[in-house]
Structure formats: C-alpha cells, structure tokens
Amino acid sequence: MDIQAYIESGILELYVAGALSEKENKEVYNLMLQYPEILQEVLDIESAVIKLTASVSPVKNNDKILQAIKAHLGLNGTDSKVISMPRYNWVTYTGWAASVILAIGLFWTVTQNKQLQSDIQISKTQQELLETQIANANSSLEEANTLISVLRDNNITKIPLAGQGNFASTYANVYWDKSNDRIYLDAQGLPEPPEGKVYQVWSLTLSPLTPTSLGTIDDFITDDNKIFEIENANASEAFGITLEPAGGSETPTMEFLYTLGVVNAS
Structure with missing residues (x-):
C-alpha cells in the first residue's frame, strides 16, 4: 500500500470531518491501527482543527479535547509508535478559513454593489419622473397663461x-x-x-x-x-x-x- 498517496488523497480530512460512510469509517479506523503514519496524520488533522476552532472560540480546553480524541481511539500519551512531531501543514487550514472569509467578503461586496446600483437606478428614475412632472407643470402653466391672455384680448x-x-x-x-x-x-x-x-x-x-x-x-x-x-x-x-x-x-x-x-x- 502506498501510504503517502493514501494520506494525500484527502480521505483522512473527510474522516475527521465525519463525511464518510460507516463502511469507509471502519476502513480508515483499521488502517489507523495498522499504520502509525496514518494514525499520526489523523491526530495532526484533528489537532489542526482544534486550533482553528480555538482561534474563534472563548473555550480554552484544547488539551482535554485532544486527550478525549486519543481515548476514543484507544491510545495513550506514551505509545512509541506515534510520531511525536506533527508534520501536517497548519497553513492548509488557515488557508481554508481565509478562503471562506474571502468568499463571504466577496459575496457581501457584490450584494452591496447590486443594492447600490439598484438605489442609483431608483434615484435616476425618480429624478426623471420629477423632471417630467416639472416639464408638464411648466407646459400647463404656459397653456394657462396663453389662455388667460386670449380671454382678455378684445380681438379674440x-x-x-x-x-x-x-x-x-x-x-x-x-x-x-x-x-x-x-x-x-x-x-x-x-x-x-x-x-x-x-x-x-x-x-x-x-x-x-x-x-x-x-x-x-x-x-x-x-x-x-x-x-x-x-x-x-x-x-x-x-x-x-x-x-x-x-x-x-x-x-x-x-x-x-x-x-x-x-x-x-x-
């Protein structure tokens, strides 16, 4: 089995996110017990997720959460098969967060631009309507003044x-x-x-x-x-x-x- 290719396939991130089927979860779990590299990768991913969550959460019990995860997997802190230095790229997760924030920002900007364009169009329409009303009023006033002059003209x-x-x-x-x-x-x-x-x-x-x-x-x-x-x-x-x-x-x-x-x- 090509362990590195399996790690880079993205299936472990889906496992941590709970997005796999029950059958797939069991397969990943068995591979974690069989291959220490896969187990360490899962721990690194979970640790990165916890750090990302902690950055926006007031709760500061990351160690307890990590220990709970290890206990759930049947592990202890002295297992010599676990690689001690995390090698998962933390930048990957901060990149995900930045992408989400950027997407939200772009959506808000587009929405605001559309609203601004709509407001400008409404304002333009209202201005044109007002100008038409003024023109009609001026025309009516001119007609009224003309009629008054006609009525007062003895030659009419x-x-x-x-x-x-x-x-x-x-x-x-x-x-x-x-x-x-x-x-x-x-x-x-x-x-x-x-x-x-x-x-x-x-x-x-x-x-x-x-x-x-x-x-x-x-x-x-x-x-x-x-x-x-x-x-x-x-x-x-x-x-x-x-x-x-x-x-x-x-x-x-x-x-x-x-x-x-x-x-x-x-």
Missing part, C-alpha cells in the same frame, strides 16, 4: 359650440385669433372618445355649406387641460366637432355631430 372672437341631437349635453368653446390664423379649442365638455375613434374639428361656410377639416384631436385623452391650439386660415362662418374613425374623415359624419356653433356676424 369666442364661439360657443352647443351640443347636437343625441349629444345635447356636450359643449365646447372656440376662441378665434383671426390676426394669427389660429383657434383655441376648449373641449372640456366632450366625453372621452371610444377606442378607435377621434374627435375631428371642422371649419364651415354656410352658403353653400362647405366643411373644411382642421384636423383630429389625437391626444384628447392624455391632455389634462383639454385645450388645443389649432391653425385656421379659413373664412369660417361656423365650427363643428364630429366623432370619426381614427385618422379622420374627408367629410363630417353628421350622425356623430357632437357640437356646432355659428360665428357671430357682429
């Missing part, structure tokens, strides 16, 4: 749009800035359009009745103020709003005429 023509037919409860208002060829549509009195539908704004001349599309209100649902600025260079005599399929229609769908208002000739 207000055209109320009343509900029509089955939509008598709806309403809207058009503020026509003729000098700048634009209108401001206050559509607060219109309900949200159903899915796949949009409101379309029309400029009308009455004799003969000729509708001209001013476009669709595609962002009606997402616009909180429901005030829309629309270009209008037409000689409008009336304004109407219909509900149309998404994308709009070439001519107004009269059965879905929600509001209509005539421009005051005065």
Whole structure:
C-alpha cells in the first residue's frame, strides 16, 4: 500500500470531518491501527482543527479535547509508535478559513454593489419622473397663461359650440385669433372618445355649406387641460366637432355631430 498517496488523497480530512460512510469509517479506523503514519496524520488533522476552532472560540480546553480524541481511539500519551512531531501543514487550514472569509467578503461586496446600483437606478428614475412632472407643470402653466391672455384680448372672437341631437349635453368653446390664423379649442365638455375613434374639428361656410377639416384631436385623452391650439386660415362662418374613425374623415359624419356653433356676424 502506498501510504503517502493514501494520506494525500484527502480521505483522512473527510474522516475527521465525519463525511464518510460507516463502511469507509471502519476502513480508515483499521488502517489507523495498522499504520502509525496514518494514525499520526489523523491526530495532526484533528489537532489542526482544534486550533482553528480555538482561534474563534472563548473555550480554552484544547488539551482535554485532544486527550478525549486519543481515548476514543484507544491510545495513550506514551505509545512509541506515534510520531511525536506533527508534520501536517497548519497553513492548509488557515488557508481554508481565509478562503471562506474571502468568499463571504466577496459575496457581501457584490450584494452591496447590486443594492447600490439598484438605489442609483431608483434615484435616476425618480429624478426623471420629477423632471417630467416639472416639464408638464411648466407646459400647463404656459397653456394657462396663453389662455388667460386670449380671454382678455378684445380681438379674440369666442364661439360657443352647443351640443347636437343625441349629444345635447356636450359643449365646447372656440376662441378665434383671426390676426394669427389660429383657434383655441376648449373641449372640456366632450366625453372621452371610444377606442378607435377621434374627435375631428371642422371649419364651415354656410352658403353653400362647405366643411373644411382642421384636423383630429389625437391626444384628447392624455391632455389634462383639454385645450388645443389649432391653425385656421379659413373664412369660417361656423365650427363643428364630429366623432370619426381614427385618422379622420374627408367629410363630417353628421350622425356623430357632437357640437356646432355659428360665428357671430357682429
């Protein structure tokens, strides 16, 4: 039997750690009784484990533990077959301990880095959300200030749009800035359009009745103020709003005429 190869195989460390089967334990035990070198190796391993344990434990009874191990093996301190000088490498066990500590440290570092990255991402998202809210607030404020200036301008023509037919409860208002060829549509009195539908704004001349599309209100649902600025260079005599399929229609769908208002000739 190659005793040195057996010692270096690592089976004795597993024996001390209690990781072998009952059959394997018996085999190691019999070899310990047969070969003093194997016995000494086991004692050295156990002694190293005890020292490692003692380095982190307040209990200082290592000698008693070692004696208990020897007694369990049926040995005494005067057995001449036991090699007196331990030859097992203590650095091996301190290396194991250092590896465990290093692994724990690396795991903690990685965890902290991930948490830090998560916190940074959350902070970045919150900052972007805040910037969006500020931008929306500024935009709403600008719209409000613009509307106020429109309402106070004597050159602005207000055209109320009343509900029509089955939509008598709806309403809207058009503020026509003729000098700048634009209108401001206050559509607060219109309900949200159903899915796949949009409101379309029309400029009308009455004799003969000729509708001209001013476009669709595609962002009606997402616009909180429901005030829309629309270009209008037409000689409008009336304004109407219909509900149309998404994308709009070439001519107004009269059965879905929600509001209509005539421009005051005065």
